[in-house]
Amino acid sequence: MKKNKEILIGVTGGISAYKACELIRILRKSGYGVRAAMTANAAKFVTPLTFRTLTARPVAMEMFDDQIHWEPEHIAIADQMDLVAVVPATANFIAKLANGLCDEILSCVITATKAKVLIAPAMNDNMYEHPTVKENLKKLKSFGYTIVAPVEGELACGRVGVGHLAPVESIAGQIEKLLK
Ligand SMILES: Cc1cc2nc3c(=O)[nH]c(=O)nc-3n(C[C@H](O)[C@H](O)[C@H](O)COP(=O)(O)O)c2cc1C
Secondary structure: OOOOEEEEEEOOOHHHHHHHHHHHHHHHHHOOEEEEEOOOHHHHHHOOOHHHHHHHOOOOOOOOOOOOOOOHHHHHHHHHOOEEEEEOOOHHHHHHOOOOOOOHHHHHHHHHHHOOOEEEEEHHHHHHHHHHHHHHHHHHHOOOOOOOHHHEEEOOOOOOOEEOOOHHHHHHHHHHHHHH
16 A cells, blocks of 8 residues: 655654664655654764665754755644654653753754654653653643653663663554554
8 A cells, every 4th residue: 555644753862762763664664754853962872874874865953054945944844744753752852842942953843743743752760750751741642642651671771671662663553553
């Protein structure tokens, strides 16, 4: 079946950022158009070149570069997308979204879009249990965003706990469901 829906994968600065690569591969194989956007900290974990190559499209990282088109890129992307998925979503990025901060391209796109939004948090288990993170995720749910909860697994600190990114296959399944 031919699908021509457009998905933006937003990558933030967590240790599981590399898993977004596999998610993009799965989504492209299913026939979706995929673009990637990254925070500056995400690029400390995985290079933009990797995402550019996997999506075969430019990676959205900068808002203030010279543009070929007159329209600001964050608004163009916000208008083009059917779904924006933040995978992985850091505690920091979740806090920004919950409070309307727009200081880089990914948060600007999400605030400007009418597309569906999916958030897949991943972080240390104590961070995930922190009341601010819980409150912020509750807030994002109240905005109509879909939260794909992290699972129990090995964490960057070496411990096992709840905070491990949900399996990318299950995130891809949720995206597919939201786009139907
Ligand atoms: C090695 C390392 C791993 C990290 N992993 C995570 C993580 O999995 N989840 C998280 O919320 N923050 C993690 N952090 C902290 C974030 O990188 C930090 O909060 C950063 O400001 C996030 O930036 P961003 O949200 O703009 O991408 C990690 C930091 C380091 C140095």
